[in-house]
Amino acid sequence: xxxxxxxxxxxxxxxxxxxxxxxxxxxxxxxxxxxxxxxxxxxxxxxxxxxxxxxxxxxxxxxxxxxxxxxxxxxxxxxxxxxxxxxxxxxxxxxxxxxxxxxxxxxxxxxxx
Amino acid sequence: xxxxxxxxxxxxxxxxxxxxxxxxxxxxxxxxxxxxxxxxxxxxxxxxxxxxxxxxxxxxxxxxxxxxxxxxxxxxxxxxxxxxxxxxxxxxxxxxxxxxxxxxxxxxx
Numbered sequence: 001x002x003x004x005x006x007x008x009x010x011x012x013x014x015x016x017x018x019x020x021x022x023x024x025x026x027x028x029x030x031x032x033x034x035x036x037x038x039x040x041x042x043x044x045x046x047x048x049x050x051x052x053x054x055x056x057x058x059x060x061x062x063x064x065x066x067x068x069x070x071x072x073x074x075x076x077x078x079x080x081x082x083x084x085x086x087x088x089x090x091x092x093x094x095x096x097x098x099x100x101x102x103x104x105x106x107x108x109x110x111x112x113x
Numbered sequence: 114x115x116x117x118x119x120x121x122x123x124x125x126x127x128x129x130x131x132x133x134x135x136x137x138x139x140x141x142x143x144x145x146x147x148x149x150x151x152x153x154x155x156x157x158x159x160x161x162x163x164x165x166x167x168x169x170x171x172x173x174x175x176x177x178x179x180x181x182x183x184x185x186x187x188x189x190x191x192x193x194x195x196x197x198x199x200x201x202x203x204x205x206x207x208x209x210x211x212x213x214x215x216x217x218x219x220x221x222x
Contacts, residue, residue: 041214042214042215043200090157099162099204101202104157104158105156106155106156107155107156
């Protein structure tokens with residue numbers, strides 16, 4: 001079974017703090033993704049990566065950056081957290097072929113106060 | 114028009130009922146399709162991929178209608194444990210997966 005592990009289940013941060021969300025997968029997947037999920041808006045793609053040191057903007061990249069130094073690890077960074085970044089953050093990984101489904105981590109619920 | 118649309122529900126059905134959800138997509142070039150299940154405050158989990166010829170996994174049947182641009186999920190003999198939100202996912206390009214906002218199912222005794 002694919003395992004995607006997110007470092008924190010719940011996180012509370014203050015406005016202006018720098019926040020790191022870590023994600024590790026153990027299936028040697030090429031592609032990794034960060035989504036946020038908000039009520040009524042569904043899952044929205046923040047960034048994705050299809051190779052080490054490669055990154056692509058998703059639909060809502062503003063206020064976020066990412067890092068992929070190793071194949072198994074994909075980090076999401078909030079440079080200066082704001083209250084509108086309070087959300088559920090979901091990391092996912094997938095093989096590099098076209099029809100490969102996503103496998104999700106169990107999510108990080110971030111609250112910015 | 115949204116790229117992927119689902120009826121948010123909730124669909125309230127008794128145990129043992131058959132229930133079906135549809136999901137429409139706007140990009141005719143979409144190549145692959147999936148149904149995910151999401152329980153409250155949990156991550157989405159893959160329920161099944163949707164193949165052109167349709168596919169079945171136990172009580173669950175998924176179908177694709179390319180002409181009308183929709184996919185469907187049929188659940189037979191509903192169980193209480195089927196209560197969840199069902200997400201439709203469409204791959205519209207290279208790893209560009211678009212999620213519907215989900216259909217909520219409530220199965221009651």
